[in-house]
Amino acid sequence: MLIRGAAPYGEDVTDVLLTDGVITHIGAGAAAAAAERGADVTEIDGDGAVLLPGLVDLHAHLREPGREDAETVASGSAAAALGGYTAVFAMPNTRPVADSVAVVEQVSRLGQAVGLVDVQPIGAVTVGRKGERLAELAAMADSAAAVRVFSDDGDCVADPLLMRRALEYVRLFDGVIAQHAQEPRLTVGAQMHEGAVAADLGLTGWPAAAEESIIARDCLLAEQTGSRLHVCHLSTAGAARVVREAKQRGVRVTAEVTPHHLLLADERARGYDPVFKVNPPLRTDSDIAALRGALADGTIDIVATDHAPHALHDKQCEWEAAAPGMLGLQTALSVVIATMVQPGLLDWRGVAAAMSERPARIGALAGHGRPIAVGEPGNVTLVDPAASWTVDGSRLASLATNTPFNGMTLPGTVRATVLRGRPTALDGELVAPQPDSSRDRATDSLSKVTA
Ligand SMILES: NC(=O)N[C@@H](CC(=O)O)C(=O)O
Numbered sequence: 411m412l413i414r415g416a417a418p419y420g421e422d423v424t425d426v427l428l429t430d431g432v433i434t435h436i437g438a439g440a441a442a443a444a445a446e447r448g449a450d451v452t453e454i455d456g457d458g459a460v461l462l463p464g465l466v467d468l469h470a471h472l473r474e475p476g477r478e479d480a481e482t483v484a485s486g487s488a489a490a491a492l493g494g495y496t497a498v499f500a501m502p503n504t505r506p507v508a509d510s511v512a513v514v515e516q517v518s519r520l521g522q523a524v525g526l527v528d529v530q531p532i533g534a535v536t537v538g539r540k541g542e543r544l545a546e547l548a549a550m551a552d553s554a555a556a557v558r559v560f561s562d563d564g565d566c567v568a569d570p571l572l573m574r575r576a577l578e579y580v581r582l583f584d585g586v587i588a589q590h591a592q593e594p595r596l597t598v599g600a601q602m603h604e605g606a607v608a609a610d611l612g613l614t615g616w617p618a619a620a621e622e623s624i625i626a627r628d629c630l631l632a633e634q635t636g637s638r639l640h641v642c643h644l645s646t647a648g649a650a651r652v653v654r655e656a657k658q659r660g661v662r663v664t665a666e667v668t669p670h671h672l673l674l675a676d677e678r679a680r681g682y683d684p685v686f687k688v689n690p691p692l693r694t695d696s697d698i699a700a701l702r703g704a705l706a707d708g709t710i711d712i713v714a715t716d717h718a719p720h721a722l723h724d725k726q727c728e729w730e731a732a733a734p735g736m737l738g739l740q741t742a743l744s745v746v747i748a749t750m751v752q753p754g755l756l757d758w759r760g761v762a763a764a765m766s767e768r769p770a771r772i773g774a775l776a777g778h779g780r781p782i783a784v785g786e787p788g789n790v791t792l793v794d795p796a797a798s799w800t801v802d803g804s805r806l807a808s809l810a811t812n813t814p815f816n817g818m819t820l821p822g823t824v825r826a827t828v829l830r831g832r833p834t835a836l837d838g839e840l841v842a843p844q845p846d847s848s849r850d851r852a853t854d855s856l857s858k859v860t861a
């Protein structure tokens with residue numbers, strides 16, 4: 411594949427040739443090398459577009475096995491490819507829970523069979539996500555799925571002793587615990603951010619301290635154990651402050667923010683539309699400003715979608731009965747452009763770091779989040795920053811429709827997503843994987859590159 415006249419990282423315009431799954435030429439020689447190969451080279455017009463390493467989502471809910479009415483690995487992979495992603499980490503709060511070798515390998519195999527993105531399973535920290543005893547972490551790490559990220563997401567690993575043991579355990583294979591920071595005793599019955607809007611609406615509040623106290627505790631445990639801690643979906647100014655101080659002390663902590671927490675505030679709940687119900691809840695404008703600042707200065711390492719599809723009957727009901735969570739895979743890049751790039755808080759190098767390089771590194775995922783350079787895997791995303799689109803929940807690839815951005819016009823479209831040198835999405839349309847040997851060849855050349 412030849413990408414003509416694109417700007418890697420928004421910098422100098424050049425041609426990029428991908429052959430047998432890897433980047434083989436960048437610059438003046440690329441077109442000539444493509445011509446030598448003749449007819450089997452697909453050409454993509456990169457005019458006006460920014461070339462990024464393929465996006466990597468460290469936090470998505472693909473709902474398979476168990477809730478295939480809300481999403482499947484296939485539909486979630488489609489949403490991811492259309493959103494510019496080449497790899498997605500799948501959260502384990504499925505039915506059954508991904509707390510065993512059998513389930514993580516099943517998710518991994520499903521992802522390979524679909525072939526649109528690399529699906530990397532996350533293992534549960536505790537058996538059944540019940541928070542009682544540790545799951546078989548080492549067995550999942552040693553399995554064919556090679557799990558490195560563990561999380562009870564949806565619930566907090568609230569027991570400090572269990573959290574300490576989990577941190578100690580994953581250090582043996584340089585794994586990481588991704589914590590859903592929510593002190594359960596401070597959030598009994600919580601429905602939305604605790605503040606003026608919750609008081610007006612008469613809904614039980616989710617105080618910022620319920621998130622921040624767990625993050626502070628876990629940073630101390632990570633410091634004590636020397637293990638890696640990753641904090642999911644930071645949503646408050648105070649959470650960013652706690653992480654910033656811990657990083658300054660040398661604690662091995664990383665943090666993520668979601669697109670929705672970068673754009674939407676608790677005011678959205680005023681219409682009681684449960685599409686805006688999410689954990690942790692949408693916070694205030696000053697939290698949003700602090701989160702954007704923390705992402706800009708590196709306190710928050712990455713943007714992760716927390717893509718959380720829900721069936722209609724779980725979302726279109728009264729607020730208190732509705733399931734928390736919102737779609738994210740197809741809108742994440744556009745929201746980051748609107749909230750971070752356009753205001754000048756992040757350049758394209760910064761986007762590549764936050765949405766590709768660092769998530770791949772945190773999740774120890776080889777072959778993704780690599781530089782755009784000769785010899786590197788052909789996982790790239792071509793973005794048209796000047797284009798815009800209007801979000802229509804019913805037309806997204808997800809089986810579910812619960813996007814909080816419905817009807818919004820957002821900047822940036824994905825012109826191409828390329829996985830191991832093969833397009834998975836072109837101009838908003840999926841490209842079906844070809845059932846030939848190219849995947850094996852690509853994997854071969856990839857293992858040479860990453861060896
Ligand atoms: N974010 C949410 O509100 N919901 C997530 C779980 C989670 O990320 O905590 C889900 O699985 O639906």
Ligand SMILES: [Zn+2]
Nearest residue numbers: 563564590642
């Ligand atoms: Zn969570």
Ligand SMILES: [Zn+2]
Nearest residue numbers: 501563564716
């Ligand atoms: Zn989640």
